[in-house]
Amino acid sequence: MDPFQLEMQCVLSTGGEHSRKMGLLQLLKSQFICHLIICYVFLVSGLIINLLQLCTLPLWLLSKQLARRVNVRLAYCISSQMVAALEWWSGTECTLYTDPESYPLYGNENAIVVMNHSFEIDFLCGWTFCERFGVLGSSKVLAKKELAYVPVIGWMWYFLEIVFCKRRWEEDRTTVAHSLQNLQDYPENFWFLLFCEGTRLTPKKHQVSMQVAESKGLPKLKYHLLPRTKGFWITVQNLRGTAAAVYDSTLNFRNNETPTLLGILNGKKYHADLYVRRIPLELIPEDEAECAAWLHKLYQEKDSFQEQYTQTGRFPGPIVSPPCRPWSLINWLFWSCLLLYPLGLLLAQLIISGSILTIVTSVALCSAASLGVRWMIGQTEIDKGSNYGNKEVPLNNN
Ligand SMILES: CC/C=C\C/C=C\C/C=C\C/C=C\C/C=C\C/C=C\CCC(=O)SCCNC(=O)CCNC(=O)[C@H](O)C(C)(C)COP(=O)(O)OP(=O)(O)OC[C@H]1O[C@@H](n2cnc3c(N)ncnc32)[C@H](O)[C@@H]1OP(=O)(O)O
Numbered sequence: 001m002d003p004f005q006l007e008m009q010c011v012l013s014t015g016g017e018h019s020r021k022m023g024l025l026q027l028l029k030s031q032f033i034c035h036l037i038i039c040y041v042f043l044v045s046g047l048i049i050n051l052l053q054l055c056t057l058p059l060w061l062l063s064k065q066l067a068r069r070v071n072v073r074l075a076y077c078i079s080s081q082m083v084a085a086l087e088w089w090s091g092t093e094c095t096l097y098t099d100p101e102s103y104p105l106y107g108n109e110n111a112i113v114v115m116n117h118s119f120e121i122d123f124l125c126g127w128t129f130c131e132r133f134g135v136l137g138s139s140k141v142l143a144k145k146e147l148a149y150v151p152v153i154g155w156m157w158y159f160l161e162i163v164f165c166k167r168r169w170e171e172d173r174t175t176v177a178h179s180l181q182n183l184q185d186y187p188e189n190f191w192f193l194l195f196c197e198g199t200r201l202t203p204k205k206h207q208v209s210m211q212v213a214e215s216k217g218l219p220k221l222k223y224h225l226l227p228r229t230k231g232f233w234i235t236v237q238n239l240r241g242t243a244a245a246v247y248d249s250t251l252n253f254r255n256n257e258t259p260t261l262l263g264i265l266n267g268k269k270y271h272a273d274l275y276v277r278r279i280p281l282e283l284i285p286e287d288e289a290e291c292a293a294w295l296h297k298l299y300q301e302k303d304s305f306q307e308q309y310t311q312t313g314r315f316p317g318p319i320v321s322p323p324c325r326p327w328s329l330i331n332w333l334f335w336s337c338l339l340l341y342p343l344g345l346l347l348a349q350l351i352i353s354g355s356i357l358t359i360v361t362s363v364a365l366c367s368a369a370s371l372g373v374r375w376m377i378g379q380t381e382i383d384k385g386s387n388y389g390n391k392e393v394p395l396n397n398n
Pocket residue numbers: 106113115123124125126127129130139140141142143144147165166167168169170172191192193194195196197198199208209212225226227228229230231232247249276389390393
């Protein structure tokens with residue numbers, strides 16, 4: 001065998017070794033026991049943190065700003081675990097398309113983020129960018145009220161002063177405005193996320209919303225639902241002087257992927273692309289009707305960016321990818337070490353005890369907890385989504 005052949009064989013065999021190792025790792029990641037361990041760490045650490053958040057209640061009376069800062073850090077311990085699962089466990093890559101002049105401002109000012117709502121893990125990709133720009137603990141969202149009752153995440157949000165809405169304007173107009181005003185003296189930089197479409201995109205909801213677009217004389221959108229403008233207007237009005245800009249963010253995934261949280265848990269790698277345009281808040285009209293028209297135009301532009309992505313596989317503008325930071329992984333490893341050691345001891349004692357009753361009770365408790373986490377994951381699934389935006393509306397109902 002000549003030296004070239006020898007070298008090639010070497011490369012092929014190390015390559016084979018590498019892909020065998022990758023295959024084994026992938027197999028490990030798809031094992032139910034691994035998912036159980038990840039969910040156990042998330043659930044137990046989350047409940048401990050929720051409890052610690054509850055303990056900060058007296059602090060709110062003494063120093064509201066200190067209580068807020070403490071809660072930002074506690075919240076980081078929860079949300080960064082999901083970011084770690086996305087970045088380190090599944091290896092999902094997130095690429096940012098944006099203009100380099102705006103880049104240094106990201107993370108150094110308050111902003112309102114407007115994003116399309118078509119993917120089950122869009123919020124998690126959003127969190128990943130928050131993490132990379134150092135605003136994960138403090139980031140906020142206009143969320144549907146139902147999410148406030150989800151253990152761990154929903155309870156954490158209560159202490160983060162997340163703005164909840166019932167998606168009933170008559171009630172929301174005062175409560176949402178009031179919650180937004182509370183954020184005016186927030187002590188840390190935050191991004192406030194608004195899914196103006198108000199619900200996840202499904203073919204049925206798209207059809208209904210395009211009927212509404214037609215009845216309002218608005219152009220049809222191919223990739224978005226018609227945006228609901230009232231939440232945007234009230235947010236801009238109440239955060240004027242607090243937020244410096246709107247970050248118009250358009251998200252998509254390579255190869256027509258439809259990513260899911262279960263996919264992430266199974267270690268499936270996705271590739272997200274996010275196109276962000278920074279629009280100074282002063283450019284957004286104050287008048288409600290003008291502001292609504294501005295938002296409709298923005299969604300028409302977003303639709304054209306999605307069209308370009310579908311045609312060419314890229315968004316306009318240069319790629320300026322923010323680096324992945326180690327903190328989410330460090331936090332995850334910390335909680336894993338802290339909680340897996342007592343679990344190991346408990347399991348050992350259980351086996352040694354040999355008591356059937358104790359074993360059956362433990363298995364029942366574990367099953368209940370995993371069903372609970374499965375229900376939580378279900379909250380992210382579009383198939384199990386709400387009926388909001390599904391109702392047929394008569395044409396020309398304006
Ligand atoms: C550099 C990197 C940059 C960015 C990184 C990206 C992101 C990171 C940022 C932050 C991350 C932070 C947190 C993320 C974590 C988790 C988030 C998870 C999920 C939470 C998301 C949700 O819960 S979405 C659901 C709740 N939110 C919303 O609904 C917001 C949008 N909705 C509104 O604004 C609504 O106006 C409202 C809720 C305020 C009120 O709703 P309501 O239904 O009562 O009212 P509307 O008045 O809007 O509806 C009536 C009008 O709408 C017309 N209509 C009727 N049917 C339809 C239809 N099917 N489609 C469209 N329009 C319809 C109707 O004709 C009325 O029209 P008007 O002309 O009278 O307005």
